[in-house]
Amino acid sequence: MVSTPDTERTFAALKAVGMQLRHERTAGTGSRALRQGFFRHGEAIVEVVGPLQGAGAGPATLWGLTVLVGDLDAAVALLGERAGAVRQAVQPGRRIVTVRGEATGGLPLALMD
DSSP, X not given: OXXXXXXXXXXXXXXXXXXXXXXXXXXXXXXXXXXEEEEEETTEEEEEEEESSOOOSOXXXXXXXXXXXXXHHHHHHHXXXXXXXXXXXXXXXXXXXXXXXXXXXXXXXXXXX
């Protein structure tokens, strides 16, 4: 996932290098509203998250990784208490779980089926 203070600028930069915007949505409400875009790059999907309106000239930054796994339930069982609760992902038909920071050295990590 990429976090950005200016979604329009970051979307344009990714499109300029050939990435395709596959899905866009607004999440949250009021002052917590966000714009999310999902870009395809080969086998990878790059999720971009930022404010509805540009909020600064700062850089886009890597916020975390999501890895697709073949058996989410087995991965959660293996992680034990280091895994959060499994929930429905934004992508229809997929489930997602976050891995606690102490298991990843602080890098935000999610597993998805």
